[in-house]
Amino acid sequence: MHDAIRASLPELVQWLPWAIGYDRSVAQRFVRESASAWNDGRAFDFALRLPDEPDFHVGNVSVWPTSMPNRIGEIGYWIRSDLTGEGLGTEATARALQIGFEELEYHKVILRIAAGNERSDRIAKRVGFNYDGMLRHEVRVGDNWLDHSAWSVLELEWPGIKRQLRADGLLRRR
Ligand SMILES: CC(C)(COP(=O)(O)OP(=O)(O)OC[C@H]1O[C@@H](n2cnc3c(N)ncnc32)[C@H](O)[C@@H]1OP(=O)(O)O)[C@@H](O)C(=O)NCCC(=O)NCCS
Known part of the structure; x- marks a missing residue:
């Protein structure tokens, strides 16, 4: 994971606060916290790997609850x-959405995407998220406050989205 992050820093620092001033200890802390968060149900972080290269870290996708009483969860990712x-980011997001609805039983799954992150916007659209609006100064990345677009999928929309994702080959039958 460290090698993958290091090789991707020029892109990651534009959008992800933890990438600023990144060093190996950030990855080590993430792995430790990830294991305890998984055990406590606070977050579910997945390492993305290719089937024929299982030791090569491709990126991460995470799903975590933002409101337990309302059964709302959020997805985040990097490649x-x-x-x-x-297509790896789109496929990982589609699978995380499935986990959100079918395993974690969320009512709503959200994405927040920094304004200007067009590739990530395209993932949201392609997977079938609804554009809910713009959140002002949502996240500080370095010295900059970034507005974030808010996107969501509701539980009742999931069956139709799942059918489409399967038809598009973005979700495998399991
Ligand atoms: C955003 C990110 C996850 C996209 O991952 P990815 O694996 O390239 O995603 P996909 O291949 O599924 O492509 C998503 C869209 O971006 C476009 N895209 C991806 N890489 C591109 C590139 N180098 N040049 C132009 N377009 C590109 C794809 O064409 C696709 O759009 P389409 O479906 O309309 O064709 C990746 O660039 C990344 O990790 N960025 C930094 C971290 C980040 O922004 N995380 C998301 C925070 S919300």
Whole structure:
């Protein structure tokens, strides 16, 4: 994971606060916290790997609850820069959405995307998220406050979206 992050930093620092000033200890802390968060149900972080190269870290996708009483969860992701543009981000997001509805039983799954992150906007649209609006100064990345667009899928929309994702080959039958 460290190698994948290091090779992707010029892209990651534009959008993800943890990438600023990144060093190996950030990855080590993430792995430790990830394991305890998984055990406590606070977050579910997945390492993305290709079936024929299981030791090569491709990126991460995470699903976590933002409101337990309302059963709302959020998805976040990054893909190593030398493997972008191959559909991996879209496929990982589709699968995380499925986990959100079918395993974690969320009522709503949201995405927040920094204004200007067009590739990520395209993932949201392609997967079938609804555009809900713009949140002002939602996240500080370095010295900049970034507005974020808010996107969501509701539980009742999931069956139709799932059918479409399968038809598009973005979700495998399991
Ligand atoms: C955003 C990100 C996850 C996209 O990952 P990816 O694996 O390239 O995603 P996909 O291959 O599924 O492509 C998503 C869209 O971006 C476009 N895209 C991806 N890489 C591109 C590139 N190098 N040049 C132009 N377009 C590109 C794709 O064409 C696709 O759009 P389409 O479906 O309309 O054709 C990746 O660039 C990344 O990790 N960025 C930094 C971290 C980040 O922004 N995380 C998301 C925070 S909300």
